[in-house]
Amino acid sequence: MAEEMRIVLRNYGKIDPLKLEEYLAAGGYKALEKARAMAPTDLIEEIKKSNLRGRGGAGFNCGQKWFFAQQAQADKKYVICNADEGEPGTYKDRLIMQGDPQSILEGMAICGHAIGAKQGYIYCRGEYPYVVDILKQAIEQAQDLLGDFRIEVRAGAGAYVCGEETALIESIEGHRGEPRFKPPFPGVQGLWGKPTIVNNVETFANIPVILTKGAEWYASIGDPSYPGTKVLTLTGDVNNKTFFEVPSDTTVRQVIFELGGGIPGGKQFKAVQIGGSSGGFIPESLLDTPISFDALAKIGATLGSGAVLVMDETRDMVDVAETIARFFEHESCGKCAPCREGTARIHEIISKIKDSQGRAADIALLKKLGGVMSIACLCGLGQAAPTPILTSLRYFAVDYEAKL
Numbered sequence: 254m255a256e257e258m259r260i261v262l263r264n265y266g267k268i269d270p271l272k273l274e275e276y277l278a279a280g281g282y283k284a285l286e287k288a289r290a291m292a293p294t295d296l297i298e299e300i301k302k303s304n305l306r307g308r309g310g311a312g313f314n315c316g317q318k319w320f321f322a323q324q325a326q327a328d329k330k331y332v333i334c335n336a337d338e339g340e341p342g343t344y345k346d347r348l349i350m351q352g353d354p355q356s357i358l359e360g361m362a363i364c365g366h367a368i369g370a371k372q373g374y375i376y377c378r379g380e381y382p383y384v385v386d387i388l389k390q391a392i393e394q395a396q397d398l399l400g401d402f403r404i405e406v407r408a409g410a411g412a413y414v415c416g417e418e419t420a421l422i423e424s425i426e427g428h429r430g431e432p433r434f435k436p437p438f439p440g441v442q443g444l445w446g447k448p449t450i451v452n453n454v455e456t457f458a459n460i461p462v463i464l465t466k467g468a469e470w471y472a473s474i475g476d477p478s479y480p481g482t483k484v485l486t487l488t489g490d491v492n493n494k495t496f497f498e499v500p501s502d503t504t505v506r507q508v509i510f511e512l513g514g515g516i517p518g519g520k521q522f523k524a525v526q527i528g529g530s531s532g533g534f535i536p537e538s539l540l541d542t543p544i545s546f547d548a549l550a551k552i553g554a555t556l557g558s559g560a561v562l563v564m565d566e567t568r569d570m571v572d573v574a575e576t577i578a579r580f581f582e583h584e585s586c587g588k589c590a591p592c593r594e595g596t597a598r599i600h601e602i603i604s605k606i607k608d609s610q611g612r613a614a615d616i617a618l619l620k621k622l623g624g625v626m627s628i629a630c631l632c633g634l635g636q637a638a639p640t641p642i643l644t645s646l647r648y649f650a651v652d653y654e655a656k657l
């Protein structure tokens with residue numbers, strides 16, 4: 254039986270999140286003390302050695318990103334915690350922020366020491382007003398320990414694209430949340446043009462443990478290419494609609510059938526979408542893939558935020574694809590034409606197929622359009638929008654054929 258391993262959720266449910274003394278009693282802020290006694294370059298080397306990769310979706314090597322920002326010369330640098338969590342079906346960052354907010358603040362302060370930043374921001378999903386309150390209280394309580402590293406909270410306004418790091422930066426600056434061209438990457442030129450680290454909540458929550466227990470310990474957990482654990486949130490047609498933190502070599506099958514308790518009502522499994530709306534669909538034949546970044550990428554899927562949406566045999570993939578296509582049309586910010594027009598056209602074509610008005614040529618058009626969008630769109634929103642559509646076409650073509 255697959256088992257949970259709690260690193261990020263180490264204190265979840267065990268301490269009162271609004272009692273700093275309980276976080277301290279659980280070993281809190283020892284890692285920051287240790288980090289501040291280290292030279293920034295040694296600290297970054299340690300994070301690199303752990304091979305921690307971002308938990309926000311792109312899977313970039315955390316230490317490498319910090320290194321770029323540390324090397325950049327500037328009078329000011331910034332640390333941003335991405336707590337936008339707009340991905341449907343995902344609530345792992347909320348769990349961490351509600352259950353153990355100090356672990357995020359400590360991770361951010363360690364990053365501040367590593368890159369030479371004195372100011373941090375937490376950009377929190379606007380639909381989590383109660384979490385914003387918790388974060389503000391936690392910051393106030395920890396100010397003495399954080400020293401000259403200041404953290405402010407900014408609430409988003411419900412746009413999915415604002416989770417994209419450069420749109421998020423635009424939003425903090427007070428502009429409309431639209432992505433920037435990359436490069437330059439935020440590590441070199443980010444908030445107000447200064448070197449800026451943007452990391453996910455779960456990424457920051459890993460940092461204190463890595464420093465306390467050592468990079469080698471961390472690197473030995475799970476799949477070596479994406480070590481550590483992943484917090485997963487299970488939704489859809491699964492018995493245990495809850496969250497789990499598991500080592501990254503746990504397979505999708507173990508997650509659904511062991512931890513998740515399988516499919517309710519004696520029904521058969523049909524598909525699972527991992528990583529939220531932009532994730533690919535996985536059929537039964539590929540369930541033995543580990544929930545690790547590269548392993549999922551190899552089969553055309555994504556780990557993304559770690560949302561696990563299970564679908565039973567009664568689900569029609571064309572229906573599901575239409576809902577997702579509608580979401581992307583709505584959430585496209587409109588800045589670049591391939592996404593603005595592409596998401597609308599994908600939705601239009603799929604709606605036609607769903608209404609049994611489609612032709613075989615529409616399938617070919619969807620594939621072509623999806624291929625173009627994945628390389629031509631400005632940001633990850635448009636680049637990933639075709640993924641669920643293309644994987645549903647690849648693995649569940651029979652559902653489309655039935656509608657044609």
Ligand SMILES: Cc1cc2nc3c(=O)[nH]c(=O)nc-3n(C[C@H](O)[C@H](O)[C@H](O)COP(=O)(O)O)c2cc1C
Nearest residue numbers: 307308309335338339416417418452453456633634
């Ligand atoms: C449309 C879109 C939405 C995103 N939403 C989030 C989000 O809610 N939270 C997050 O951490 N990263 C999100 N990302 C990824 C960020 O751009 C960025 O890669 C991440 O914050 C980097 O942190 P990490 O390296 O710790 O993962 C999103 C990306 C895209 C394209």
